[in-house]
Amino acid sequence: MCYLRDCTVCECPESEFPEPFKKSSRLFSADDVICQEGKPQAAVDRTLDDTIFKGWIQIDNPWTYDDETDDAAMTYVNLQLNPERYTGYAGPSAQRIWTTVYKENCPQYPSEEWCNEKKVMYKLISGLHSSISVHIASEYLLDSSANLWGQNVQMLYDRVWKHPDRVRNLYFIFLFVLRAVTKAADYLEQAEYNTGNHVEDLKTQSLMRQLLYNNKLLSACPVPFDEVNIWQGQNGPDLLQQIQNQFRNISAIMNFSVNHWLMFLIKGPGSAVFDLLIRTYVQARKPREAAEAFRLLKARGLFVSVNACNLLLAGLVRMDWVDMARDIYGEIVEMGVHPNIYTLNIMVNAFCKDRRFDQVNSFLLEMAKRGIFPDVVTHNTLIDAHCRAGHLEESLQLLNSMGDNGLKPDVVTYNAVLNGFCKNGLYDKAKELLGEMLDAGLVPNASTFNIFLSGFCKIGNTSEAMRIYDKMVGSGFVPDIVSFSSVIDLFSKKGDMNRALAYFGDMKTIGLVPDNVIYTMLISGFCRIGLITEALKMRDEMVDHGCLPDIVTYNTILNGICKEQRLSDADKLFHEMVERGISPDFCTFTTLIDGYCKGGLVEKALRLFDKMLESNLKPDIVTYNSLIDGCCKEGNMERVNELWDDTCRRGMLPNHITYSILIDNHCSKGQVEEAFRFLDEMVENRIAPNVVTYNSIIKGYCRSGNAKKAEKFLEKMIDDSVIPDIITYNTLIYGFVKEEKMHKALHLINKMENKGVPPDVISYNVILSAFCEQGEMQEADSVFKRMVSRGVQPDGSTYTTLINGHVAVDNLKEAFRLHDEMLQRGFVPDDKF
Numbered sequence: 003m004c005y006l007r008d009c010t011v012c013e014c015p016e017s018e019f020p021e022p023f024k025k026s027s028r029l030f031s032a033d034d035v036i037c038q039e040g041k042p043q044a045a046v047d048r049t050l051d052d053t054i055f056k057g058w059i060q061i062d063n064p065w066t067y068d069d070e071t072d073d074a075a076m077t078y079v080n081l082q083l084n085p086e087r088y089t090g091y092a093g094p095s096a097q098r099i100w101t102t103v104y105k106e107n108c109p110q111y112p113s114e115e116w117c118n119e120k121k122v123m124y125k126l127i128s129g130l131h132s133s134i135s136v137h138i139a140s141e142y143l144l145d146s147s148a149n150l151w152g153q154n155v156q157m158l159y160d161r162v163w164k165h166p167d168r169v170r171n172l173y174f175i176f177l178f179v180l181r182a183v184t185k186a187a188d189y190l191e192q193a194e195y196n197t198g199n200h201v202e203d204l205k206t207q208s209l210m211r212q213l214l215y216n217n218k219l220l221s222a223c224p225v226p227f228d229e230v231n232i233w234q235g236q237n238g239p240d241l242l243q244q245i246q247n248q249f250r251n252i253s254a255i256m257n258f259s260v261n262h263w264l265m266f267l268i269k270g271p272g273s274a275v276f277d278l279l280i281r282t283y284v285q286a287r288k289p290r291e292a293a294e295a296f297r298l299l300k301a302r303g304l305f306v307s308v309n310a311c312n313l314l315l316a317g318l319v320r321m322d323w324v325d326m327a328r329d330i331y332g333e334i335v336e337m338g339v340h341p342n343i344y345t346l347n348i349m350v351n352a353f354c355k356d357r358r359f360d361q362v363n364s365f366l367l368e369m370a371k372r373g374i375f376p377d378v379v380t381h382n383t384l385i386d387a388h389c390r391a392g393h394l395e396e397s398l399q400l401l402n403s404m405g406d407n408g409l410k411p412d413v414v415t416y417n418a419v420l421n422g423f424c425k426n427g428l429y430d431k432a433k434e435l436l437g438e439m440l441d442a443g444l445v446p447n448a449s450t451f452n453i454f455l456s457g458f459c460k461i462g463n464t465s466e467a468m469r470i471y472d473k474m475v476g477s478g479f480v481p482d483i484v485s486f487s488s489v490i491d492l493f494s495k496k497g498d499m500n501r502a503l504a505y506f507g508d509m510k511t512i513g514l515v516p517d518n519v520i521y522t523m524l525i526s527g528f529c530r531i532g533l534i535t536e537a538l539k540m541r542d543e544m545v546d547h548g549c550l551p552d553i554v555t556y557n558t559i560l561n562g563i564c565k566e567q568r569l570s571d572a573d574k575l576f577h578e579m580v581e582r583g584i585s586p587d588f589c590t591f592t593t594l595i596d597g598y599c600k601g602g603l604v605e606k607a608l609r610l611f612d613k614m615l616e617s618n619l620k621p622d623i624v625t626y627n628s629l630i631d632g633c634c635k636e637g638n639m640e641r642v643n644e645l646w647d648d649t650c651r652r653g654m655l656p657n658h659i660t661y662s663i664l665i666d667n668h669c670s671k672g673q674v675e676e677a678f679r680f681l682d683e684m685v686e687n688r689i690a691p692n693v694v695t696y697n698s699i700i701k702g703y704c705r706s707g708n709a710k711k712a713e714k715f716l717e718k719m720i721d722d723s724v725i726p727d728i729i730t731y732n733t734l735i736y737g738f739v740k741e742e743k744m745h746k747a748l749h750l751i752n753k754m755e756n757k758g759v760p761p762d763v764i765s766y767n768v769i770l771s772a773f774c775e776q777g778e779m780q781e782a783d784s785v786f787k788r789m790v791s792r793g794v795q796p797d798g799s800t801y802t803t804l805i806n807g808h809v810a811v812d813n814l815k816e817a818f819r820l821h822d823e824m825l826q827r828g829f830v831p832d833d834k835f
Contacts, residue, residue: 100131119241123248129175132168135161187214189513192480242548277310284317292317293330300337312344319352327352341372347379354387359396376407382414389422397422411442417449424457432457448474452484459492467492480512487520494527499536502527516547522555529562534571537562550582557589564597572597586617592625599632607632608641623649627659634667642667658684662695669702677702691722697729704737709746712737726757732764739772744781747772755792763789763797770800774807782807798829 104127139161142154162168183190190210195203283292292314299306311334318327331349335341346369353362362384366376376384381404388397397419404411416439423432432454439446451474458467471489474481486509493502502524509516521544528537537559541551556579563572572594579586591614598607611629614621626649633641642664649656661684668677677699684691696719703712712734719726731754738746747769754761766789773782786804789796801824808817824831 117241119245123245125171125174126178127252128168128171129173129178132162132172133175136172183213186513190214239545239548239550243550277307280306280310280314284313287317287321289314289317289321289323290326293326296330297333300333306334306337306339308339308342308345311339312342312348315345315348315352319348319355322355324352324356324358341369341374343374343377343379346374346376347383350376350380351383354383357387357391359388359391359393376409378404378409378412378415381409381411382418385415386418386421389418389425392422392426394422394426394428411444413439413444413447413450416444417447417453420450421453424453427457427461429454429457446477448479448482448485451477451479452482452488455485456488459488462492462496464492464496481509483509483514483517483520486514487523490520491523494523495530497527497531499524499527499531499533516544516549518544518549518552518555521549521551522558525555526558526562529558529565532562532566534559534562534566534568551584553579553584553587553590556584557587557593560590560593560597564593564600567597567601569597569601569603586619588614588619588622588625591617591619592621592628595625596628599628599635602632602635604629604632604636604638620652623654623657623660626654627657627663630660631663634663655687656689658689658692658695661689662692662698665695666698666701669698669705672702672706674699674702674706674708691724693719693724693727693730696722696724697727697733700730700737701733704733704740707741709734709737709741709743713746726759728754728759728762728765731759731761732768735765736768739768742772742776744769744772748785760792761789761794763794763800766794767797767799767803771803774803774810777807777811779807779811779813796827798824798831801827801829802831 136158139154139158141151142157144150144152144154162172191214193210195206197203279295280292283289283295296306296311296314311330315327315330315334318324318330327349331341331345334345346366349365350362353359353365366380369375381400385397385400388394388400401411401415401419404415416435419435420432420439423429423435436446436450436454439450451470455467455470455474458470467489471481471485474485486505489505490502490509493499493505506516506520506524509520521540525537525540525544528534528540541555541559544551544555556575560572560575563569563575576586576590576594579590591610595607595610595614598604598610607629611621611625614625626645630642630645633639633645646656649660661680664680665677665684668674668680681691681695681699684695696715699715700712700719703709703715716726716730716734719730731750735747735750738744738750751761751765751769754765766785769785770782770789773779773785782804786796786800789800801820805817805820805824808814808820821831
C-alpha cells in the first residue's frame with residue numbers, strides 16, 4: 003500500500019472546476035476535505051448543464067456495469083492532475099482482480115475452436131490489461147523514500163514487450179476504439195464542447211477534427227476494425243447476450259476494485275471498508291443486505307459516513323422499499339450522522355414515489371429544524387410527483403412559491419409542469435406556461451420539445467407534432483431516441499409506413515441505435531395494414547442488428563399473423579418464441595386462441611386454453627369470449643355452457659361482447675325468444691345493449707320470417723337512443739325481400755336516405771336480386787339507375803344479377819350491353835354468369 007501524498011487522488015479545487023458545471027449556491031463549508039494547496043472541496047452540481055454536449059443522450063448501456071447514478075456519493079477529480087500511473091495498488095490483491103477477470107470470462111486460452119466474437123473479446127481484455135501495464139510502467143514510483151518517479155523499463159518488458167500476443171492485443175484495442183471514433187465522426191465533429199473555457203473548448207474541437215480527418219491515418223488504416231461479420235448466423239443474438247453479460251461482469255469487477263482502492267486513498271482504511279461494504283451491496287442490487295450490514299455496524303458502535311448512508315437510502319428507494327428507507331433514516335439519525343441536502347432529496351423522492359405527500363410536509367419541517375431546507379431539486383421532485391398524480395393545481399402552487407423561498411425555477415422545473423399538463427391534454431395551458439418560461443429567460447431544451455412532441459403524437463395531431471419537430475431541429479437540437487420514437491409511433495399507428503421508415507432512416511443516419519420499442523412500433527405498423535411479410539423482414543433486421551425481440555414484439559407479430567389467418571405461420575412463430583426462452587404470456591395465448599377460433603380450429607384453441615391454465619396464466623373474459631364465439635359457430639352448445647359456467651365459478655362477469663355473441667348465435671338460428679332471455683339478463687346486469695346487439699335481434703326476427711316485428715324492434719332501438727347503422731337497415735331490407743314485400747324494402751331505402759345513412763351497394767343488390775328473380779326487369783333497371791344516380795358504384799355481383807335477369811326474359815341485347823359495361827369497369831364474370 004502506498005501512503006505518499008503523490009499516490010493519493012485529489013478532488014477538484016473549486017476555482018478550477020468549469021463554471022457551467024457549478025451550482026449557484028455553495029453546498030460545502032470551507033473546512034470540508036482539504037487537498038494539495040489547501041483549497042476546499044468544490045461546491046459543484048452533480049448534473050451537467052443542458053448546453054454541454056448538446057444532443058447527447060443517457061442510455062442504459064447493456065455492455066457495462068454503470069451504476070454510478072447516486073450523486074450524493076460522487077466526487078469530481080481533475081484527470082490532468084491525476085494521471086494514469088502507479089498508485090500503490092499491487093501484489094496479490096491486484097493480481098486476483100485480473101485472475102478473476104480472465105477465469106470468469108475467458109476460461110480457456112483462445113484457440114482455433116473459438117468463434118470470432120470470443121476471440122475479439124479475449125483480445126479486448128488482454129489489450130486493456132496491456133494498456134494499463136504500459137501506463138503503470140511509464141510513470142512508476144522507483145524509490146518511495148526519495149519520492150523518485152520515472153519509467154520502469156524492466157516492468158514494461160516483463161509484462162508486455164516480451165509477449166508478442168500482448169503487444170498485438172495492445173494495438174488491437176487501439177484500433178477497436180479508433181473504429182468506434184470514426185463511426186461517430188459526423189456526430190463528434192458537430193458536438194458542442196462547453197466547459198466555460200472558450201480557448202480550451204476550441205482547442206478540443208480542433209484536436210477532435212484532426213483525429214477524425216487525419217489523411218495519413220485514413221490512408222494507412224481506412225477500416226481499423228471490420229465488425230460486419232460479428233453477431234451473424236443463427237446463434238448471433240444468443241452470443242451477443244452472452245458476451246454482453248460477460249462485459250458487464252468485467253465492468254462490475256473493475257468498478258469494485260477501483261472504488262475499493264480510491265476509498266482507501268481518499269478516506270483511509272477504516273471508514274473506507276465500511277462504506278465499501280454498503281456500496282458493494284447497493285450496487286449489486288442487494289439493499290436489504292446493505293441495510294443489515296449498516297445495522298450490524300451501528301450495533302457495534304462503528305461510524306458510517308453520510309455518503310454511504312445516502313447511498314443506502316437511495317438503493318432502498320430505487321427498490322420502492324419506502325417504509326424500510328424511513329426506518330433506516332431514523333437509525334441514521336440515531337447513529338449521530340448529520341443528514342445533508344442529498345439525504346433530504348432522497349427521502350422526499352421516496353415519499354413522492356408512494357404519493358405520501360402528507361409525510362413529505364412533516365419531514366420537511368423536521369429537516370428545517372436541522373437547518374436543512376428544500377432546494378431547486380426538492381421542488382422539482384415534488385412538482386413532478388404532483389403532476390404525475392394529476393395534482394396540477396398543487397404543482398402550480400409549488401412553482402409559484404419557489405420565488406418566495408429565494409429559489410429560481412429552472413428548465414427542469416418547467417418541464418415537469420409542462421409534462422403534467424400535456425399528459426392531461428391541457429395543451430393551451432401548457433403553451434401559456436411555456437411563454438412564462440421564456441419570459442423568465444429560460445431556454446427550452448430537448449426535453450421541452452419532446453414533451454410537446456410526444457403529447458401531440460399520442461393524440462394523433464400530425465400537423466402540430468411536425469411543427470414542434472421542425473422547430474426543435476430549427477433551434478439547433480438534434481432529435482434523440484425519444485423524439486424519433488414519438489414520430490415513428492405516430493405514423494406507424496396511422497399506417498403511413500413510408501413516413502415512419504423515413505424517420506427511422508434519419509435516426510440511423512445520425513448514429514442513434516433503434517431499440518426493441520422502435521422496431522416493435524414499425525412491426526406493429528406493418529401488421530396493422532396487413533403487410534405481414536414486411537413486418538417479418540423488420541423482425542429479421544432487428545435480430546441482425548443484435549436487438550432481440552421480446553414478448554411484446556412476438557405478441558405484436560402473432561396478432562398480425564392471426565388477423566390474416568396465417569395460422570401455420572403463427573404456430574411456427576410460437577415455437578420459435580418458446581425455443582428462444584421467451585415464456586408466452588396471457589396476451590400470447592389469448593391472441594392465438596382467438597386466431598384459431600376465427601379460423602375454425604376450435605379444438606386446437608381449446609387445447610391451447612388447457613395449456614394456458616397449466617402455465618398458471620389466468621384467462622380473462624376476452625379469452626372466454628373467443629372460445630364461446632368459436633364453439634357457437636361450430637354448434638357445440640354443450641361446451642359453450644361449460645365455458646359460461648366456468649366464468650361464473652371464477653367470479654368473472656360477462657361483458658356486452660359475451661352477451662352479443664350468445665344473442666347473435668340464437669338469432670342466427672331464429673331462436674329469438676332464447677336471445678331475448680340473454681338480452682333481458684344483460685339489461686338486468688346494467689350492461690347497455692349496443693347497435694351490434696340490436697342488429698342481432700333484428701336478424702333473428704328476419705331469419706324466423708317475422709320482418710314486421712323486426713321493423714317494430716327498429717323503432718324500439720331508436721327510442722332507446724341507439725342509432726341504427728347500415729347493417730341494421732340492410733338486415734331489415736333482406737327480411738322484407740325474403741317475404742317478397744318489395745314496397746317495404748324500397749320504403750326502407752328512402753328512410754335510410756332521410757336518416758342520414760346512405761344505402762350502399764349491398765342495399766341495392768338485395769332488392770335488384772329479388773326483382774330479377776321475379777322477372778320484373780323494368781323495376782330492376784329502375785333501381786339500378788337510382789343506385790348509379792346516388793353515386794353508388796355497382797360491383798361484379800350487381801352486373802351478374804342484372805345480366806342473368808335479362809337473359810332469363812330473353813332480353814339478350816340489354817344483357818350484352820351490361821356485359822360490355824361490366825368488362826369496361828374491370829369486372830370479370832364468375833361461374834354464376
